[in-house]
Amino acid sequence: MKSLFYRLIIFLDTASEADTNYNIAWYMAHNFSKVAKMGISQLAKECYVSPATISRFCRALGYENYAHLKQECSSFASDSKKFNNLINVPLNVMKDKPQACTEYYSKQVCHAVANLTHYLDWNVIDKVLELIHDSDSVAFFGTQFSHSAALHFQTDLLMLEKFTMAYMETQRQIECARSLDRNSVAIIMTVNGFYLKSNTKVLQYLKKAHCKVVLITNNPGIDIGIDVDYTIILGDSKQRKTGKHTLLTTVELMSLRYYSLYYPDVQENIV
Incomplete structure (x- = not known):
């Protein structure tokens, strides 16, 4: 359910107020309980758009159709526990x-x-960093906090003269995955594995691309449905609620490791 809120916030934070999708997202953010009981025509009327526009908005959010999105709204409306601890x-x-x-x-x-000292395999991490360094097309995929960590890593790498991609919007992530090929590197960050539930299209395109796939997770038993070349484990499944902290720490360590291995004149510059 939280993924719906996250996607709406992205729209509201990044889209122009003149954008039709912004108006739909704004209405939904203020009327979750109402939307849970609305048909697509009624929502379209409230937002002064056509039902087809609502359908396109749903797909832009990463849902198959309006019924899929409405189901999530209904789950929220009927759940007395509005906040996950x-x-x-x-x-x-x-x-x-x-x-x-x-x-x-x-x-x-x-x-x-x-406990990261027991879980991080630096032989694997060094191979992943080598892939990042040598590939001209590297993309990060994640949502919510995992995406924030990906942006953090992306920024560090850019400071080290390495350009990568880490798109926020679901549709941009899908388009990015579709553009990759066998020479590309896809890095999926998902602390608990929730990314897989609502981003099946991304995974389908990664599979078709035959690109190198790296999985960074705090869920060792996860199966993402496609071949994974390298997996970086952050901890065991019992520690998944603190996984955001191990993910961020790992990203910072990987940034420093990349710096030490690949940045020109590192011996003069490192502090």
Whole structure:
């Protein structure tokens, strides 16, 4: 469900207010419960567009059709639990003892990050960094926090004179995947594996491309349905709620490792 909110926010943050899709996204963001009960014609009327425009908007968000999107809205409307506790902290502790909650969660994060020394395979990471360095076409795929980490890595690499792609919008990610070939590198970041549930088109195009595929995840048992050349494991499935921290730490370590291996005159510049 959170992926729908994320996609709507992307539209609202990046599209022009004159864009028809912006107006649809704005209406939905303010009327989730209503949309859950609306037919496509009624929503089109409320947004002053045609049903065909609503269908195109749904596909732009990564949904097959309006019924698929409406189903997610209905799930939200009928769920009394509107917010997922993704940091594994008891809600009653946060309400009554925020200081104790801070200590509790901090210990979880420190434990997960410390365990990276046992999980990160630097032989694999070095091969992935070599792929990134040698390929002219490198693309990151992820959503929500994983995409933020991909942007962080993308920025670091650009500072090191390596251009990569990391598109936010679902449709742009699909178009990017479709443009790759066997000489390209696709890096999928998905802490818990949720990316796979709503981005099957991206995976289908990656499979057709026969490109090199790298998976970075905190879910060792994940099966993404296509061949993976290299997998970077961040921890075990029991630590998935702290996976965002191990992902960001790993990205920063990989950036520094890339710098040490490939940046010109590194011995003079590294600090």
